[in-house]
Amino acid sequence: MVGLRIGTLLESESAQPADLIAKRLNRHTFWCGQSGSGKTYALGVLLEQVLLRTRLPLVILDPNSDFVGLGDVRDGAPPASADALAERDIRVLRPHGERPLQVRMLDMPVRSQASIIDLDPVRDAEEYNEMLSLASEFPLIDDRHLVPHLRASDSTVRHRLALRLENLGVAEWRLWAWGGRSVTDDIDDQPDATVVDLGGFATPAESRAAALAVLDHLWARREDRIGRLIVIDEAHNLCSPDPQSAVERMLTDRIVQIAAEGRKYGLWLLLSTQRPSKVHPNALSQCDNLALMRMSSPRDLAELGDIFGYAPSALLDRSPTFAQGQALFAGGFIDAAALVQMGERLTHEGGIDVPVLMR
Ligand SMILES: Nc1ncnc2c1ncn2[C@@H]1O[C@H](COP(=O)(O)OP(=O)(O)OP(=O)(O)O)[C@@H](O)[C@H]1O
Numbered sequence: 257m258v259g260l261r262i263g264t265l266l267e268s269e270s271a272q273p274a275d276l277i278a279k280r281l282n283r284h285t286f287w288c289g290q291s292g293s294g295k296t297y298a299l300g301v302l303l304e305q306v307l308l309r310t311r312l313p314l315v316i317l318d319p320n321s322d323f324v325g326l327g328d329v330r331d332g333a334p335p336a337s338a339d340a341l342a343e344r345d346i347r348v349l350r351p352h353g354e355r356p357l358q359v360r361m362l363d364m365p366v367r368s369q370a371s372i373i374d375l376d377p378v379r380d381a382e383e384y385n386e387m388l389s390l391a392s393e394f395p396l397i398d399d400r401h402l403v404p405h406l407r408a409s410d411s412t413v414r415h416r417l418a419l420r421l422e423n424l425g426v427a428e429w430r431l432w433a434w435g436g437r438s439v440t441d442d443i444d445d446q447p448d449a450t451v452v453d454l455g456g457f458a459t460p461a462e463s464r465a466a467a468l469a470v471l472d473h474l475w476a477r478r479e480d481r482i483g484r485l486i487v488i489d490e491a492h493n494l495c496s497p498d499p500q501s502a503v504e505r506m507l508t509d510r511i512v513q514i515a516a517e518g519r520k521y522g523l524w525l526l527l528s529t530q531r532p533s534k535v536h537p538n539a540l541s542q543c544d545n546l547a548l549m550r551m552s553s554p555r556d557l558a559e560l561g562d563i564f565g566y567a568p569s570a571l572l573d574r575s576p577t578f579a580q581g582q583a584l585f586a587g588g589f590i591d592a593a594a595l596v597q598m599g600e601r602l603t604h605e606g607g608i609d610v611p612v613l614m615r
């Protein structure tokens with residue numbers, strides 16, 4: 257069975273290696289720990305192993321640009337691993353990057369488009385309905401000319417849609433591919449990893465729309481049944497238990513749907529966040545794998561104990577004493593629940609902590 261070597265077992269004699277079971281990434285995984293506990297670093301260790309040992313394509317939603325160096329091997333990495341990683345097809349799409357992170361607006365489901373301009377099907381019944389009828393014209397519209405197209409019509413409802421697009425600044429977003437290449441084209445090529453750098457957009461709204469476009473696409477293509485690991489770091493940004501805006505609701509609904517129904521289609525989530533209560537409970541309850549790093553809040557630990565009954569409470573209780581880079585792994589992806597000292601990264605981290613400067 258292919259093992260993913262992520263570090264060494266804590267308290268083992270002569271630093272016994274710790275392996276995760278690669279095949280069991282065909283479930284959802286929850287990765288949790290307080291800020292600075294080393295989640296992002298440790299997650300990188302696992303993703304490097306996935307790249308080295310499996311053909312499982314990764315789609316990484318990366319809100320803080322932490323994984324943009326995933327293809328960039330560190331000096332001193334073992335040559336065999338460095339060579340193997342260098343051969344992998346790792347595509348980093350960034351708002352201002354060489355490969356721009358862009359999306360074709362008119363490819364998105366109408367409900368998602370409507371949420372981006374904050375249209376509610378009941379409250380804004382007329383505009384919403386016009387969006388539905390507009391959808392049949394999408395193949396005929398050059399999306400760059402969407403606003404002029406709306407204005408050219410005699411319909412005042414269409415004029416109001418144009419106003420919304422302009423007033424919210426949506427028509428000006430860097431995110432739109434305007435007929436060009438979309439991140440979904442890259443995902444469909446099935447590279448070994450697609451890093452979707454959600455940091456660096458001018459507004460959080462743009463970043464959320466990018467994430468929604470990716471998740472909508474993966475869901476729409478679920479019948480392809482291509483096993484994929486969909487990594488969402490800082491998952492509370494996209495899967496809040498209490499979404500506020502229309503787009504946030506769409507995102508939470510989509511992720512909860514993938515958590516509930518995606519497994520059999522090969523849509524496997526890995527959700528990482530600081531506290532269990534920050535992610536929607538219906539997504540959490542579907543996670544069969546748990547990685548827990550340092551967590552000192554008793555309330556959060558009690559909640560984890562309730563949700564993840566398979567994690568032994570004696571080990572959960574150790575979490576407040578974990579040093580950076582130590583973690584509890586439990587669930588299907590490890591033979592028996594164990595405490596692990598994470599190994600070293602082979603590739604560069606995007607956003608390492610800012611140091612205190614000394615005199
Ligand atoms: N095992 C490790 N070895 C060396 N450095 C580490 C290790 N784990 C974490 N670090 C460093 O500690 C800092 C914080 O780690 P990291 O960003 O992974 O924390 P985090 O849990 O993701 O925090 P946040 O929730 O704020 O995103 C980073 O600068 C990282 O480089």
Ligand SMILES: [Mg+2]
Pocket residue numbers: 295296297489
């Ligand atoms: Mg982090």
